[in-house]
Amino acid sequence: MKKLFFMAVIAIFSSSGLLAQKIDFYTPGIVRVTRDNGEDASKNVSLVVTATPENVAVVKKSEDGKTVYTTDQLTVTVENGKVSFADSKGNLLMTEGEYAFTPRHTGPDRNSYKVKQTFSVEPDEAIYGIGMLQNGKLNQRGEQRRMEQANTEDYAHFYQSVKGYGVYWDNYSPTFISVPENGMAGELVLESEVGDIIDYYFIYGGDADGVIAGMRHLSGKVPMAPLWTYGFHQSRERYATQSELLEVVDKYRDLKIPYDGIVQDWEYWGSPFLWNAMEFLAEGFPEPQKMIDHVHDQNAHISVSVWQSFGIGTKPYRELARKGHLLDFETFPPSGLPGWPPRDDYPSGSRVYDAYSAEARDIYWKNLSRLHRMGVDCWWMDSTDPDFYNENDRDLDVPTALGSLRSVRNAYPLMTVEGVYNHQRDVDSTKRAFIFTRSYFAGQQRTGANTWSGDVASSWDAMRKQIPVCLNFTLTANPNVHSDISGFLAHDYNTNGWASAKDNPQFRELYVRWMQLGAFMTMMRSHGTGAPREIYLYGKKGEPVYDALVDAVKLRYRFLPYIYSHAWQVSKNDDSFMRALFMDFKNDKKTWDINDEFMFGRNLLVCPIGRALFTPEEIDRSGKFAEVDWNAAKTYDVYLPEGIRWYDFWTGELFDGGQTIAADAPISRCPLYVKEGSILPLGPDVQYANENKYDNIDIVVYPGKDASFLLYEDEGDNYNYEKGKYSTIPLKWNDKAKRLTIGKRSGSFDGMPLSRKFNVKIVGDDKVREIRYNGNQISVK
Structure with a gap:
């Protein structure tokens, strides 16, 4: 037995001659595996991977025709040229299957190969990621397709398993992927159209967050986006003149509809x-x-x-x-x-x-x-x-x-x-x-770019699909994702003449529900064609549809301190904004394939309304707009993950997890829950993100368990945060003692408020406590 710091090079014979297989440990939990067919694998300079191998302590043992490499996180076994991976407890994670080099005989790549590798998948092993797929699925079992970037679908050549590992396939050509059907053991196939070598990275993280952190370690951390980008953005296809654009800019301010961005298509x-x-x-x-x-x-x-x-x-x-x-x-x-x-x-x-x-x-x-x-x-x-x-x-x-x-x-x-x-x-x-863009690839998170899901249809089906689209995108280690609010193509709702969609109750209901979903995406941007999307064209103050659209925007701004603090966790600690439920409730197997709810940050359970409750979902092409009672009471079934209790954000009512409930779903809001043991920092009403210094923040505690939250602040723009110019204030709730501690502030930045007011509310207690804070620790019982 030998302990060493190394790169293993193993020579094995293939049908075409001597084939070199290399195993590089980048970290104790990240392994690069390459195979070449006579090529020099070291020439394969990655466009994606920016990390270099660390000096990893590896124990090597060879006997009975197999070689075993052990770190404190992984056991990697090579036997008969195939590699298998197990965790530190010996639990098998994944085993290679067959590989192939198929020569290309024509075209400019005739001296290259089609390269193929297969990987084992257990019968009930959920597979996530792959890319941005408009298939409505969270668990990607049964998926078969040729991966090539397009308008509404993009691919990262990356997947991860509910078992806590991920695979990044470092090849940039169109690639065929086949994932076995759920309930069947089989092999996941990756076959790229062009390649000199087989080159992939096995990432063990223990859970989805660990896998994401590993992929970002390989390919780059996420920079902070400006604070203003988390506000509301108004767009349409398109403003034909500058006067059209400026009319929107001025009217939103006149009507006091908050916004931060106007978009010229x-x-x-x-x-x-x-x-x-x-x-x-x-x-x-x-x-x-x-x-x-x-x-x-x-x-x-x-x-x-x-x-x-x-x-x-x-x-x-x-x-x-x-x-x-x-x-x-x-x-x-x-x-x-x-x-x-x-x-x-x-x-x-x-x-x-x-x-x-x-x-x-x-x-x-x-x-x-x-x-x-x-x-x-x-x-x-x-x-x-x-x-x-x-x-x-x-x-x-x-x-x-x-x-x-x-x-x-x-x-x-x-x-x-x-x-x-x-x-x-x-x-x-x-x-x-700051960039928002229609397509992406692995590693793009290091630019901070926010990818939107392309020119999707304005339909309930398309809206429902955007949730698993965004969640699987997130699970490829890219946290910044959104969709055109209301969908891009609204033409089908123009049943009463051109641009009549804005007066169509069916489109109005869809727009409201998509806006409520968009409030909890990483970029809140209304956009589309076939009908203008400006909120003031959908009624006026006091009318249910208009009020619901404006309230969704105002809710977004209310959550800005929570969102921006979480952006720091994404950048600093490899967290994610839109989180598939299994990421936080893996022990609740029902969450493994829930594709219509998600966590936003670590505290909020978002349950978007994904079907029409007030109007027919199928588009009525008669051209006659029926009267709608927008004030009618409606309910919508939502699932609350087990193992914790949940507060209704709107009413404060407390529910046990592990059950499906009929949630109130008026047109004015979508169901939203906060897990017990949470602290939410909520900001004041503002017209734009940088309107004030957030020196008057509400701190809302959801008791039942101990809780903590790190309030992060900086200048809101520029790169001074990378030089240490930011502040953090730790918030801690001791549930047994019923005590909130606002800790000592760390750090500083230009323009930081030296003193401020916190309005502390404990859910279940009507009293609001006003706390004056000057940067020193203070406790409130």
Whole structure:
């Protein structure tokens, strides 16, 4: 027996000759396994993995034709060329199955292989992650598909098991995945279209949070997003003029509807020949700087859509073409003339840029920096899949700076998003780079980008699917995710003429429920086409639908101290915002496949209303809008996980876990529960996130168990928090003593309130205690 710090290299024979298999311990719980078929595996420089192997203490033992490597977390056994993994107690986690190298004989990748590896899955072993799949499933058992990035579905080449391990498959080509049906033992298959080697990482974390932490250790931590990005964002497809956009900006302030962001969608650049010029060239935007300044004067922020393709009349197209950095396949827009269907006799000539080239990324940023210098606050990076118009095998054969497009296809979102993030960080430390984008890949969490689920339909079915979409996305170690509130495509609700969807009670109910769901996503953004989405078009104060929409937005702002404090836990301690129930209640097996509820942070159980309660779910195409009693009482079944009691957030009523209840579900709110033993910091009513210094916060204690919460604050923007300029205040509740302790504040930052007021409320006690706090510990009984 030998204790050593090492990388194991094992030579075994395959059908095609000598095959080298290597095992690298990156940490005691993370193992890299590679196999090559005569290639040099060390040449495989990862686009995703940024970590290097640590000096891991490993005990090696060889006997009876097998070699066993043991750390304090894992036992890795190699026998007959196959690798198996067990935890420190000897519980088998996963065993490799068959692998294969299939030579490619044609095209630019003819000297490479199709590479395949299989992994064991037990009969009742739940599998999560994979990516952003519009299949409505949380547990991905039975899933079979070709993974290639697209508008509404993206893939991370990563999955994790309810047994507490994950696998990251480090290959960027389109990859086939097959997961055995639930209840059947079998092999999970991963087969990539192009690869020189088989290369994967086994991550043992003990639970989902540990697996996520391991993946972030490998591929990058999550930076803090600005405070304002957690506010409400209003968008539509699209504001055709700057006066349209500014009308919304001003009207929201006049009506006192809180918001922080206004979003300008595409075509502010003018004709399709000027596609993505990264300049305001359309006639409706004669004074773009004045427009941006006015948004800022209203204490709001502006996000602008940018694409990865360029029209032939643009400056970036000409420079990229001259350098050979445009990819030769048809993309959006296909036609240079407005309208649909496109005119094939007037092709647009638009081309996607080669984001795999460092020089091309430099050119992209050089052109984008024009908007950055104008003060644009956020980049809406659309079509980061990127869009194909008529994808075929020839398109995937086009060359890029890193080989054929096929060989690196699925990493495109990472490359283009990271290019913008890194460039902005290099030149601007005054405000945090913030991006929301349509596509992603493993490792993209290190840019802080927030991925939305693409152009999904405005339907109850689509809304229901967004919950498992976001949860599985989160389980690939990417915490920042959201959807277009109300769904993008509202055309089907226009049963009474163009844009009549906004007057259609069926669409109004859907919009309200999606808004209530969106209040607990990591970005709350209303957007779509077929009908405008501005809240004031859906009634007026005192009317149920309007009030419900506004109340959902106000609730979001009420939770900002909770959300921003949790953002610190995500960044510092690898936590997640939207949490599948099994992450916190794994012992309750019912939670393993609940796809319509989630935890938001560690304390809130969110139970969105996923079906119509007031109107027919099926769209009524008669064009006649029926009268609806929006004040009618409704209920909705929700499941409360076992092992803990739950408080109704709205009423304070206490329920035992482990049961399904008929929750009150008026149009004004969705069911929301707080687990006993929680502390919620809740902020005052504000019109925008940075309106005050949050020196008057409510602290609400939900008794029944001891509780703690770390209140985090910083300047709200810039990167000074990375230099230690932030503060934390620990809050602790001793349930037996019925005592709340507000601990000594640690740290400081510019503009920090030195004294403040906390309004302490214990649920079940009507008394509110006002506490003056100056940074020193204080206890309240």
